[in-house]
Amino acid sequence: MRRALERQRHILDFTLSSLARRRGRNLALLIVYTLVVFLLASVLFLAAALKREAALVLADTPDLIVQRLTAGRQDLVPIRYVESIARIRGVQAVEPRLWGYYFDSLSGATYTLMVSAALADHPGAILIGGGVSRRSEPGRPARPLGKGDVLPFKDADGGVLPLRVQGVFPAASELVTADLVLVSATDFRRLFAFPDGQATDLVVRVRNARERATVAAKISRLHPDSRPVLRDDILRTYEAVFDWRGGVIVLVLAGALLAFVILAWDKATGLSAEERREIGILKAIGWETSDVLLMKFWEGAAVSLCAFFLGVFLAYLHVFFTSSLLFEPFLKGWSVLYPRFRLTPQVQLGQLAVLFVLTVVPYTVATIVPSWRSATIDPDTVMRR
Amino acid sequence: MPARNADLFAAFLALGVLLVGLMLVDTALSRRLDEAAVGQRRAIVTTLTLTDLCLTTETRSTRHPSLADLHTPFQDHPLALDRFPSGSLMVLPPHLRPREEAR
Amino acid sequence: MIRLVDVSKVYNAGRDNAFVAVDGVSLTIAAGTVTALQGPSGSGKTTLLCLAGCMARPSSGRIFLEDTELTSLPERFLTDIRRRTFGFVFQRFNLIKGVSVLENVMLPAYPTGEPHAVVRQRALALLDLLGLAGKGSARVEWLSGGEAQRTAIARALINTPAVLIADEPTAHLDTTLSREFMDSMGRLKARGTTILIASHDPLVRDAPVIDRIVEMRDGRLVAGGEQG
Numbered sequence: 001m002r003r004a005l006e007r008q009r010h011i012l013d014f015t016l017s018s019l020a021r022r023r024g025r026n027l028a029l030l031i032v033y034t035l036v037v038f039l040l041a042s043v044l045f046l047a048a049a050l051k052r053e054a055a056l057v058l059a060d061t062p063d064l065i066v067q068r069l070t071a072g073r074q075d076l077v078p079i080r081y082v083e084s085i086a087r088i089r090g091v092q093a094v095e096p097r098l099w100g101y102y103f104d105s106l107s108g109a110t111y112t113l114m115v116s117a118a119l120a121d122h123p124g125a126i127l128i129g130g131g132v133s134r135r136s137e138p139g140r141p142a143r144p145l146g147k148g149d150v151l152p153f154k155d156a157d158g159g160v161l162p163l164r165v166q167g168v169f170p171a172a173s174e175l176v177t178a179d180l181v182l183v184s185a186t187d188f189r190r191l192f193a194f195p196d197g198q199a200t201d202l203v204v205r206v207r208n209a210r211e212r213a214t215v216a217a218k219i220s221r222l223h224p225d226s227r228p229v230l231r232d233d234i235l236r237t238y239e240a241v242f243d244w245r246g247g248v249i250v251l252v253l254a255g256a257l258l259a260f261v262i263l264a265w266d267k268a269t270g271l272s273a274e275e276r277r278e279i280g281i282l283k284a285i286g287w288e289t290s291d292v293l294l295m296k297f298w299e300g301a302a303v304s305l306c307a308f309f310l311g312v313f314l315a316y317l318h319v320f321f322t323s324s325l326l327f328e329p330f331l332k333g334w335s336v337l338y339p340r341f342r343l344t345p346q347v348q349l350g351q352l353a354v355l356f357v358l359t360v361v362p363y364t365v366a367t368i369v370p371s372w373r374s375a376t377i378d379p380d381t382v383m384r385r
Numbered sequence: 386m387p388a389r390n391a392d393l394f395a396a397f398l399a400l401g402v403l404l405v406g407l408m409l410v411d412t413a414l415s416r417r418l419d420e421a422a423v424g425q426r427r428a429i430v431t432t433l434t435l436t437d438l439c440l441t442t443e444t445r446s447t448r449h450p451s452l453a454d455l456h457t458p459f460q461d462h463p464l465a466l467d468r469f470p471s472g473s474l475m476v477l478p479p480h481l482r483p484r485e486e487a488r
Numbered sequence: 489m490i491r492l493v494d495v496s497k498v499y500n501a502g503r504d505n506a507f508v509a510v511d512g513v514s515l516t517i518a519a520g521t522v523t524a525l526q527g528p529s530g531s532g533k534t535t536l537l538c539l540a541g542c543m544a545r546p547s548s549g550r551i552f553l554e555d556t557e558l559t560s561l562p563e564r565f566l567t568d569i570r571r572r573t574f575g576f577v578f579q580r581f582n583l584i585k586g587v588s589v590l591e592n593v594m595l596p597a598y599p600t601g602e603p604h605a606v607v608r609q610r611a612l613a614l615l616d617l618l619g620l621a622g623k624g625s626a627r628v629e630w631l632s633g634g635e636a637q638r639t640a641i642a643r644a645l646i647n648t649p650a651v652l653i654a655d656e657p658t659a660h661l662d663t664t665l666s667r668e669f670m671d672s673m674g675r676l677k678a679r680g681t682t683i684l685i686a687s688h689d690p691l692v693r694d695a696p697v698i699d700r701i702v703e704m705r706d707g708r709l710v711a712g713g714e715q716g
Contacts, residue, residue: 003601009391010598014591016390021586054438056423060431065452074454097434101445110442112449114433131442172422173429178439179448201452203434227454229480234436234451237478241450281582282595284543285643286571288564291599302394309401316408333471335443344419345412352405379570380538382582389604 011291015298029263030303036256037311037359038318044351045319046327047242049343054238057176061234063212064204065097066219067227074227076198081223085204088218090211096199098188102153102181107135109179109337113191116182123184125166126151131178131337133168156193163187171340178339204228264363276374280382292375293368300367304360311359312352320345440475447471450478489519489682490540490651495549496707497535509535511707512549517684519650522677522697525686527704533686534655536704540684541653542570571600575644577654581636583628583643589615590624593642600647607646614642618672634665641672651682658689670695 019026066085068077079096086094098115111132119125128145135151136142145151145165153161169177188194206215216228271279279292318324320343324331332338429435437449446453497510510532517523517540525533538544539551542558545566551558553573558566575596583592593611615621618638623631631639637657644652652673658666666689673683674697685692693701703710 005601006603007599007601009389009395010601010604012391012394013389014587014595014598016394017587017591050438050440053423057426057430057438058436059427061436062434065436067452067454069454072454095434101448110448112439112442116433129439131439169429170425173426175438176426176430176435179442180433180439182433229436229452233478233480236480237451238438240479241475243476278584281584284576284578284582285596286567286647287596287599288567305398305401309398309404313401313404313408320411327474330474331441331443331471333441333443333447335441335471337442339439339441344423345408345415347408347412349409378544380535380543382578 007291008294011294012298012302015295015302018295019299019302025263026303029260030307032256032259032263033303033307033359033363034311034314036253036260037307037355038315039253039256040359041312041315041355042318042324042326043242044355045315045345045347046324046343048348048351049319049346050242051239052346053175053343055235058234058238061231062203063206063209063231064216064219065229065234066202066204066223067229068201068223068225069227070225075225076195076200077202077226079197079199081226082202084222085202085219088215088222090207090215090218091204092207093205095203097201097203098185098194099200100188100192100194102191104135105154106137106152107336108138109135110335111181111337112179113181113183113188115185115188119166119182119184121184122166123186124162124164125184126163126187127167127169127180127182128165129169129177129180130171130174131339132181133165134340135337153191155191161187161191174339175341175343178341179337264366271371271374275371276377277382279371279374280377280379283377283379284382289375293371296368296371296375297364300364301360304363308356308360312355316345316347319343441471443471447475450475451480453478453481489554490517490684491515491552492536492540493550493552495539495546495551497532497539497544498547501547508707510539510546513704513707513709515540515702515709517682519682520677520680521699522673522683522685524693524698524701525684525704526688526693526701527710528688530706531704532707533704535707537653537655537684537686541574541576541651542566543576571596571647573650575647575649575652577640577644577652577657579656579659581640583636583639585629587628588624589620589626589628589631589639592628592639593646595646596643597646610648611642611646614645615639617675618642633661634668637661637665637669638672641669645676649681651684652676654683654685654687656687656689657685658687658692663691666691670697673697 066077066081068075068081077096082094082096085091100113102111102113103109104111109132116127119127128151132151133145134142135145145168147165147167149165150162151165153163155161163183169180183191189196204215204219206212212230212232216230219226219228282292282295283289318326323340323342328338436451439448441447492513492515495510495513496508499507499509513532513536515536525536527533535544539546542551542553546559549559553569556569558569561569584595590608590611593614594607597607597610612621612624615624618641620635620638620642623635623639628636628639644654657669661669670692673685673695677683677697685698687693692698
């Protein structure tokens, strides 16, 4: 047993010395390899964490949201739809929602403005989210907004409507409240010149969860211009939102993979004459075929294992300690307001195992297989040359 | 005697495994620690009848992806890089993709 | 020590370019002796060395090492015996480039699983013995011809073999280095190593350390051995 272990260590020693001979090239390979693993792992971790978060936090999101489409575009929903929908069997309650997007030209940020029943008796007051409190105007010193501060809004007539901050949502809730501004219905109507008798959409509560689809179908039949969105749709959105197969991730990943394949190319296409000669020497001095194959295995495994652990660890730091810093430019895009939150890590052994198999195995195999034939040459070939 | 390459490498691997272990521990711990915050967020979602996480404020379709319709930048093709970078990372929600059976 | 009985080796047997390298050779090598194999190139010297050193199997005939018949042994055992019993010095040294002298010397011992420290000690002692003390960490490419030769000898001796086989060891060496080589052979003989050298260099043939000269031509023994 000890001999077997010592043999492994010896062969690994030689493999590492061998890799160090082409230091620059192997280092480049390792870096690109690590990058590929890093990107893949980052997306996997981010997606998994967000899925979990959404599943937990949006668990009680409305059963049904009813929107209205006019000429294929989202339109306002007449409040009279509330009565007709409430009469459908299975519907427990229907409520109109008043909300929209407000563009703050001074700071360049876009807020989600919502009417809250809590502020019904407090016109002129608003509750804001963390991202809104961090609002700053270019050229002005930034100072977080708090209770008592006044935020100037522009109403639909062009006039200024100052609203007083009554409270800020806690930092821990930024993932859902970062850009929220809750207002009273009066202020909302004034800001947007929102027509009476209309709502942005309707919230429907259904008695029995299994009836959601049926009720949705009934609503569609009752009002053909309506577009119901089920809770299941909402939850499934977040299960798929960062699918690694979509979007720019595919391009970046493809680029990294291409770089990787180029660097690893000469490994996969067979051994060079120099390598074959060296294998011949090893066999002549007493190495068996199995020893040579073991060396080849370690050649591939050493690089892949390094890349795997490095890539995964860096991805973890990236997603959960820097809030996916590298993806931020993409997620933030042209926007000004950006939420600040730390995602709860969601990493499972199963996930890592799949990642391991996907990233380590192919390269290791690509290193061993082409050397099979060379490894089996007769030891006397080097003598006869 | 200088440290052997193989032993250094083995130490590195051991460190790697340890780090992965730490990651798993951090996950478990964070879950427990964040439970209260998760509950708070969930309560807010329920009270305010919210439907989406605030991941970006760039466009309607990425701020409220579950409420978006097809006439937003995804119109041409889900993989098309539209004018908004956040759309290049976030994918078309499943209920907007073409399906075999009608709803 | 080593006994070859009516041994033949045919390469590419059954094909158009079939080539008989060794033809019906019988030879006995006594332990502790230095034997020189002489003959022009193409005479089968190298092949005979390979056969004697368990590097290749004969097409016909039998080979005995002490009392063990090698020709009937399976591959695994053969490699193990070769590793333990024989050390090879090649014509072109065949050292692994980019790797240190010490590691080159230790390489043949790697698959045996012997403890690293033990092998390292032996390697350092061998380097000392061959006048290469302090050159352990040098890159093989930086060595002079003589140093490379001595490294190759050290490598051949790392597993403390009973038999040293050298194929045209002085082919790329000048007179001084060739004489040094034969001196090293003398020192090894004094330690009890059996040595088999294939060479057409008269310097080797005339060296006092040689106990016996065997001549080959066209795969057959011409003089000095037992005819098959």
